[in-house]
Amino acid sequence: METRVEPRTFWGRIAAIALPLGVIMLVAATAVHPSREDVMNHTAVFREYAQTDAWIGIHFTQWLASLVFFGGLVALYFAMTPKREGTTALARFGLAAVVLTAAAITMLQAVDGVALKWAVDAWADAPAEQESSAFSAAMGLRWTEYALQSYSNILLGLTLIFFGLAIAFGAAYSRWPGWLAAASGVAWIIHGLMVSYVGLFDSAPRLVALVLLAVWAFVMAVQMWPSGRRGHAARTAAPAGPVTA
Numbered sequence: 161m162e163t164r165v166e167p168r169t170f171w172g173r174i175a176a177i178a179l180p181l182g183v184i185m186l187v188a189a190t191a192v193h194p195s196r197e198d199v200m201n202h203t204a205v206f207r208e209y210a211q212t213d214a215w216i217g218i219h220f221t222q223w224l225a226s227l228v229f230f231g232g233l234v235a236l237y238f239a240m241t242p243k244r245e246g247t248t249a250l251a252r253f254g255l256a257a258v259v260l261t262a263a264a265i266t267m268l269q270a271v272d273g274v275a276l277k278w279a280v281d282a283w284a285d286a287p288a289e290q291e292s293s294a295f296s297a298a299m300g301l302r303w304t305e306y307a308l309q310s311y312s313n314i315l316l317g318l319t320l321i322f323f324g325l326a327i328a329f330g331a332a333y334s335r336w337p338g339w340l341a342a343a344s345g346v347a348w349i350i351h352g353l354m355v356s357y358v359g360l361f362d363s364a365p366r367l368v369a370l371v372l373l374a375v376w377a378f379v380m381a382v383q384m385w386p387s388g389r390r391g392h393a394a395r396t397a398a399p400a401g402p403v404t405a
Contacts, residue, residue: 173384175236179232180377183377185228194212199359203295216273222273232377236380241332248329254319257319260319264315268312275301282294282297283298306359310352313355316348320345321349328342333380344369344376347369347372
């Protein structure tokens, strides 16, 4: 007898895999990201970037990790809002925010992972009379990176707040993990606003945001995988009631 996997179970399992996998990939890529120099000491850090052959590959991996995580959020949306149960405004806003965040982070990785690498390589190889102009070009891209970092973090924060509230006020899963996502989102927004004024740095809100995001991803993965099976079994075992208009 063929076993049919319900849409909620199917999407829940995809989200259960993609959310923690995206976090793991991001942590692994970030662990090998060059970070010996002070990130705001531009002369030293640009030299470090120029000497890093794996720079572009690292940032492609970070981008892929982000897309995997965002794919998990899209799957979570469909798992939370099957057609028979309707959709919620919060979940819809969350889905729209995922698209915007993915676009912003794609632009960020293009600037940071490719354009900036070319610029710092050109500066490192430039003759003495061209060093100043080459350095200014690299700084222009660096400042663009600040802007993209700021907006990407704010958009990510909004995404997590929308999904977190949709979970906290919904009935698809346990509600308390929703507050973890919402709290992580608030911390991401705070860090994003700080980047606009300070530049790139490791702030306390960013650390809090990362920890809460990772905990939330793994908690939701544990919830989504078995809950779909139990929910399917319960609906299968339940007697069919009369159909009403």
